[in-house]
Amino acid sequence: MEQVLRPIYQERASSPETLGVVLVEKRVKGDPITDTFDAILLIVTADEEFPILTKHYADSTGKAAMHVISESQLRKWLLVGSRRKVIDWLFDGKVYFDRNEFIENLKVEFPFYGRKIRMGLEFSKLVRSYMEGKTFFEQKDYMDAYNHVVNSLQHLARLAVIENGLFPEMTVWSQVKKIDPAIYKLYEELIMSEEPLEKRLELLFLASEFFIHNRTADGAEHIIDVMSKQEQWEIQELHENKELQMYSIDLEVFIEFLVDKGFIEVVQTESKNEMIFHRNYKTS
Known part of the structure; x- marks a missing residue:
């Protein structure tokens, strides 16, 4: 496919807007990294008119x-971690064009790029999965609890990788096995233990609580930094903040978790109705 695609990426490389061209070829039949295609051609551009443009060839x-x-779209994905496959393309693909070493510089700066934000986003997802899973467990809905525990362990694994200055790959558990064997062992116990499901979940929730407790200060650092910029916040102001918008649906659960842990304080202010107060927030 490389020879077939050569005229396409050469034409793209001639554009002054093109910052980099990366080719990713499949390694095995049905390779998930290339979405079943024989090759992926990733082109990064400075043109913001179309953030994403996709074409198929045969x-x-x-x-x-x-x-x-x-x-800008690529950097957003890097920050939020919502397109892990694109990261694999960047790091594993063959660079065919690199204007002013844009791709290489991105690879160097990436482990530290927005690390605090990425930790906050991953930690907020971990908290939500853990809390929802524990609720299902207490209601004896063990299968739903199991699903949420698996999700929470995935977020915990990704958080451990980010803490170590790396980016979570598609094969995140291979990374975690080397970086943090204790978390890997936890996952192994959940999926491979012969203990009854209820017992496995009980042990996992206890262990997860320990891991979450030890990471709360680091996981909350980004949102606390943002909130410290003004004395107090209405919830709508927090939702509209450009940086905090990335937390999306996890924001309010995360705030309540941090209130419970003493990182954020609730401030009651008067409303038009003297029987009820507005609930605002500030850092402790």
Whole structure:
């Protein structure tokens, strides 16, 4: 496919807007990294008109997909961690064009790029999964609790990788096995133990509580930094804050968790109705 795609990426590379061109070829049949395609052509552009543009190609030798991504969109994905496959393409693909070493510089700066924000986002997801899972467990809905525990362990694993200055790959458990064997052992116990499901979940919730407690200060650092910029916040102001918008649906659960842990304080202010107060928030 490389020869077939060469004229396409050469044409793209000639554009002054193109920052980098990366080619990713499948390693095995049905390779998930290439979405079943024989090759992926990733093109990063400074043009913001179309943040994402995708085209598919085919010839007698196979099929390929081209993804043209704007720099701002790519950086957003890097920050939020919502497109892990794109990260794998960047780090594992073959760089064919790199204007002013844009791709190489991105690889160097990435482990530290927005690390505090990425930790906050991952930690907030961990908290939500843990809390919802524990609620199902207390209601004896063990299968639903199990599903949430698996999700919480995934977020815990990704958080451990970020803490170590790395980016969570698609094969995150291979990373965690080397970085934090205790978390890997926890996951292993959940899915491989012969103990009854109820007993496994009980042990996992106790262990998860320990891991969450030890990471709360680091996980809350970003949101506390943002909130310290003004004396107190209405919940709508927090939702509208550009940085905190990335927490999305996890924001309010995360705030209540931090209130419970003493990192954030509730401030009651008068409303038009003297029988009820507005509930605002400030850092402790």
